[in-house]
Amino acid sequence: MGLRQLVIDAWSWLNYKPVMADAGRPGCRAFPELAKTWMPPHELRRLAAYKVLASYDYNQAGQLAAIGGDASALERRELGDAANLVDTALGYLLGSEQKVAVEGAEHADEETPTPGAAEAAAVQERLRTWADKELLTFRVQQAERAAVLLGDSVMVLAWNPEKQRPTLRVYDPGFFFPQWDDEDDDFPARVHLAWEIPADDDAGLKARVRRVTYELGPISEDGEQDGDGDGGSAVGPRTYPWEPGGASNVTCYLTDAEWLLEDLKNGETLDRLPMSKASFRVRPDGTELNRLDLMIDFVPVVHIANTIPDGGEHWGRSVLARVLQALDELAATDSDSSAASATTGTPIIGLAGARLPVDRATGRPQELEVKAGAVWQLGETGRMDALDTSPQLAELRARVDHLLERIAANSRVTAAGLGTLDATEVPSGYALKLALGPLDALIGMMRLAREHKYRLLFKMVQRLYQAGRAEGWTAGETLPARMAWAPHTPTDRGAVLEEVVKAYGAGVLSLETAVMMLLEAGYPIKDASQEVERIRVKAEQDAAARRGAQAPEDGNGQQADGERATQVLSTGATH
Structure with missing residues (x-):
């Protein structure tokens, strides 16, 4: 350029x-x-x-x-620094585990549960069952590594009649071609997934382009479009299960077709491929995938951006973006270090006054080799000088350390996050917390960029279950669900436990909040609401045992019960 x-x-x-x-x-x-x-x-x-x-x-x-x-x-020598930076950032982003959490489900096991808590708990259990069957954590790992490395990732949902559940698939963002309109924000009304299929001479197949299109449009009788782009024979509005009291005239159409590359001319780009030359794919049941009505009013495609896009943009930024030139410098320095180490390990030696052995066949002096046990005969005025490149090698190694520190700082993963920080340089845990501050901000920003995308994904899963009339899924509004991430950095569990016990004992924290803090600190609590109930039952059992052992009543029963619950918390018991 x-x-x-x-x-x-x-x-x-x-x-x-x-x-x-x-x-x-x-x-x-x-x-x-x-x-x-x-x-x-x-x-x-x-x-x-x-x-x-x-x-x-x-x-x-x-x-x-x-x-x-x-x-x-x-x-150029490349030693995996870029991949290490990506994997490190990915590990902090994902944390130790990810869970599906439905708002209100934690109150289902309380003595007086809040309205809708039982329904939220049931939906949460069904979503977690779906996540286990669809290997959600594995799919999230696939999608998020692409997002961290490339800046973007794509997840696509589809209803599977045989499995009776939505299936989840991750696509390379290079296959993703959304059709943005001026009025579209984050949800385009038309999305292409397209890639080129190479020729297969053995099978007699020519090179072709496959395009899968999801498009929102008015409901029509046959799904076909007329000449001016409108639907075919228009029909009345449709009532979707997630909007029992409403009516919609919008549906999503699926088209899956292929075109031979040799049939395409200049100007016939992805969004202008000639439908007259298309070869439509067919489902196992014989249905042709040509504007197939999916009976949903949304495009089941979720685009995940690694960062919050700038105004007017839709694409994320790779974690390598700001340090790419530094990675080039690092690779060049590694290459120079390799060359310098070769001359340091096997130095260049100059001889003066040496008696060189002669090749009997040619009569010419033989070249000397620097190796262990070699003996060279020198004359009275002979001299041997070795080129010492170790100082240059030391400088290059120092430059490598400098570049690694620069990459850690500018990527905000930090030296502590990359594991290159010397533990002896950290005087206290508070100092380590300050050193991890940029990493905390980075992970917070990355998780914020994904928050509403995973909420959208779980909303689509619920609606696909409703559209497929799966057992247990009734008509009604979908409940808000989110992805719950584990802490991205180690926590001082003992300090958190002490804080929780003191705060709960002083009455400034509820038992529910106390258990949630323990859960976020990494304690092996599977379900917060069940844990709260177990602690209360344990406190009541301890209170009954104490009353049975003491003849006179304590006179301050409520306070004693509260102290017993605090004692149960302080033991960290998770029964």
Whole structure:
């Protein structure tokens, strides 16, 4: 990219890469797939950015730079620092576990449960059962690693009649092409999932493009569109199970089709593929997937951004974005260190006045080898000098440490988070907490960016169950559910327990809040409401035992019961 062109967008941090200027150009060896005629021009920079980031994750950034014209980049040593940074940030983001939590479910086992608590607990149990069957933690791991590395990830839900539950699948964000309109915010009315299928000569299959489209549109009798883009034969509004008292004229249509690459002409991009040349896929029951009415009024696709997008943007930013140039510097320094270590371990030696052995066959002096046990004969004025490169190697190693500290600071993962901080440099736990402050802010921002997306995912799961008329799921409004994350850093459980006991004993905390604090601190509490009930039952049993052992009544029974509950808490008992 020359000085006459300056692009500032969500991927401007990659402008220093020469390969970014070649994205989409015919004959580009770095991104040949982006030169296809069906590829939308406005998506080229985003897709090129994904490939550059993936090359760092697989230690192939040097190969990509070599394709861009830097021949020396093939010798670059990449030791996994980028992948380590991604995995570290991912580990802190996910925490030790993730749970589905429905608001109000924690009050279901109380003596006087709040209205709707029993229903919330039932929905929470069903959602957790679904999560176990669909391997939600595994899917979340897949999706979130792509989001942390690339900045974006995509999860797609679909109702499976055979399994009688929604299925969850994670897609590469490079396959995701939402059609944003001016009035759309975070939920586009039309979404494409598209990728190219290479030719298979053995099977006699030509190269083709597959496009899966989800589109919101007016309800029609046959789902077809007429010439002016409206639905076919319009029908009356539909009442969805999650809106019993309302009526909607909107539904979601699914189209799954393929096109031969040789049939596509210039200008026939992804959103303009000729339907007359499409080959529609067919479900196992024989239904053609051509504007199939899914009987839902939402697009079952969830886009997860790693960061909160800027105003007017929709895409997230990779955790590597701000430190990519530092990672290049680190790889170059590692390469220099490798070269310096070679001359340090096997030094360059200069000899003067040496008697070199002669090759009997050629009569020429033989080259000397530096190896253990070698003996060289020197004359009276002979001298041997060795080139000492150890000072340069020490400087390079110091530069590596400096770059690692810079990467840790600018990525906000911190040296303490990466594990490179010397434990002897931390005088107290409070100092460690301050050192982890940027990491706390980073994880808080990343989890905030995902909060409403997972709420949306669980809302879709509930509505798909209702639309599929699954057993146990009745009509009614969907309950708000969220993803509950475990603490991302270790906590002082003893200090939290002491704080909880004192606060509860002083009457400034309820028992429910006290148990929730213990749960967040990492105590093995499976269900907060059940734990509260167990503590109360234990306190009542202890009170009854004490009353039976003492003839006179204590006179301050309520206070004594409260003290016993505090004693139960102080033992950390989880029965």
